């Protein structure tokens with residue numbers, strides 16, 4: 001069948017593109033030094049991949065299942081803390097838990113690192129990351145149990161409330177032995193310490209690791225969305241009554257989507273802790289959820305590549321391109337009176353408003369990048385392709 | 394004629410919304426291989442009866458049995474106890490309440506179409522039918538995500554294509570479901586219902602909005618479904634030509650109440666039916 005072959009070829013091209021991208025990131029990680037002006041690119045890649053995963057996981061729920069949750073920051077917080085708590089090496093524990101007696105006395109990267117060497121450390125990090133996702137998913141399950149039976153608006157309210165409450169609870173003194181109260185968690189296995197010894201040379205992995213985590217997770221979400229379960233999610237989004245009439249168990253499938261979305265939110269939280277080298281509850285305000293929602297809307301609700309593009313553009317703009325607006329010089333114009341602290345936010349908000357107004361459906365709509373690129377290529381190549389075909393004969 | 398097996402049976406189904414009794418003490422049965430029609434004027438309660446049978450609504454009173462076993466059962470409870478205007482309030486009072494969600498009933502073998510077409514509008518014609526196969530899967534969430542279910546997926550896709558050929562929609566399979574003309578959308582809804590491999594097919598006004606020619610085609614099509622799939626069919630319809638042409642038996646309701654039932658000949662000559670329904674020209 002021609003259809004099948006075409007799909008296979010497309011999948012292969014996507015796979016090669018992703019591998020090439022990962023290789024490029026690994027190379028950049030070595031070439032760009034922290035002192036370089038281009039170092040901002042690595043920062044953007046690190047933070048961008050964290051937010052890209054967060055946005056894609058939110059899109060799975062909001063865009064593909066039609067359930068509206070506003071608790072993403074809360075689930076990321078749970079992920080960040082779970083990862084941090086289970087990755088602090090024993091000799092750093094007392095400095096981190098200054099005012100408390102640390103209750104969790106296990107560090108997976110350390111434990112497995114001691115047993116298996118460098119490979120063990122990586123495995124330990126992986127286990128802590130998966131645990132971060134699982135704990136977030138368990139919380140999602142507990143919230144979903146009562147709330148998912150109600151009309152979908154309640155989910156937004158309940159998750160928003162949950163995120164606020166969880167932020168308070170994690171700073172609660174009584175939980176200090178676990179969460180370190182309102183003090184931050186640090187010194188856990190983090191990006192700046194990820195290195196690979198290869199025959200005498202040391203490879204830095206500080207950008208590669210968060211990018212890899214995001215890439216793998218997003219690939220899994222793509223697989224899910226295109227599976228029979230993903231199709232069922234879309235049916236629920238399009239028409240819940242019809243979905244139920246066609247034998248799709250709404251409660252079960254909504255729960256599946258919600259828990260999966262929160263699992264990956266938890267993983268992105270862990271990844272954020274790795275990138276920032278700290279975990280602090282106060283960073284996970286609902287404003288973070290709104291930022292992620294904005295990335296999803298910017299990229300296009302129901303488009304995974306759209307969410308990635310939305311997140312990358314958002315982070316590039318806020319962290320890099322518009323930086324000058326806050327520090328006196330922008331595009332070579334030096335006007336410290338105008339370009340001072342806070343101006344960046346003003347410009348940023350205006351840009352966002354313009355984009356949302358003029359790209360109603362986001363940058364990608366509900367299409368995906370391979371499809372859009374394929375169409376572009378075909379349009380461009382249509383004339384030369386005829387010549388080539390004749391030449392081949 | 395040999396004794397036919399009972400597929401669907403309604404006992405004293407009453408559906409009351411606040412003070413409005415939309416379906417009133419309706420009892421009926423559909424036997425294996427039959428095409429049975431449910432007719433009545435606008436607002437008579439036909440769609441409401443469908444919804445009470447398929448689990449969309451919880452009936453206020455009465456019992457639905459499917460393939461010989463009770464699947465839905467209720468009696469007036471709580472606030473409804475005082476408000477209840479129907480009859481037989483005590484008949485099921487001591488039986489356990491059964492209130493399954495629609496998907497459970499679909500899993501048992503009921504499949505329906507909707508009067509106001511409810512296709513999944515962002516999905517292709519092919520995917521609309523394929524999604525209805527989701528409930529028949531044996532693969533779990535993980536194996537499906539990581540493509541451990543290739544064989545099953547392949548088989549389901551072949552079945553979908555087969556089905557689309559039967560209903561004559563294979564040439565538009567890649568198109569968006571909602572881009573089809575009205576008549577084809579109705580056919581697609583039937584194909585989607587058939588994809589769940591039902592024992593009972595319930596059609597809510599399959600010919601609504603069709604011209605006489607399309608209606609004739611649909612009549613033949615429904616007949617073909619019965620013979621090809623050995624299907625039992627319960628249908629709601631206002632087009633009397635279609636109803637009289639293909640129904641084995643007809644139930645007529647008015648203001649929620651059953652006013653007549655019998656073969657098309659009997660119904661056509663029933664004075665009450667003529668007065669309530671057939672007498673007035675109605676082509677809604």
Ligand SMILES: Nc1ncnc2c1ncn2[C@@H]1O[C@H](COP(=O)(O)OP(=O)(O)OP(=O)(O)O)[C@@H](O)[C@H]1O
Pocket residue numbers: 410413415433434435436437438439440441442508
């Ligand atoms: N959810 C509901 N709440 C309140 N009243 C309802 C509800 N659903 C239906 N009804 C009422 O029940 C009555 C029967 O409606 P129904 O849709 O079953 O009629 P119908 O026989 O299908 O008519 P038509 O031929 O126009 O489709 C109407 O008076 C309607 O207003």
Ligand SMILES: [Mg+2]
Pocket residue numbers: 439440441508
């Ligand atoms: Mg109706």
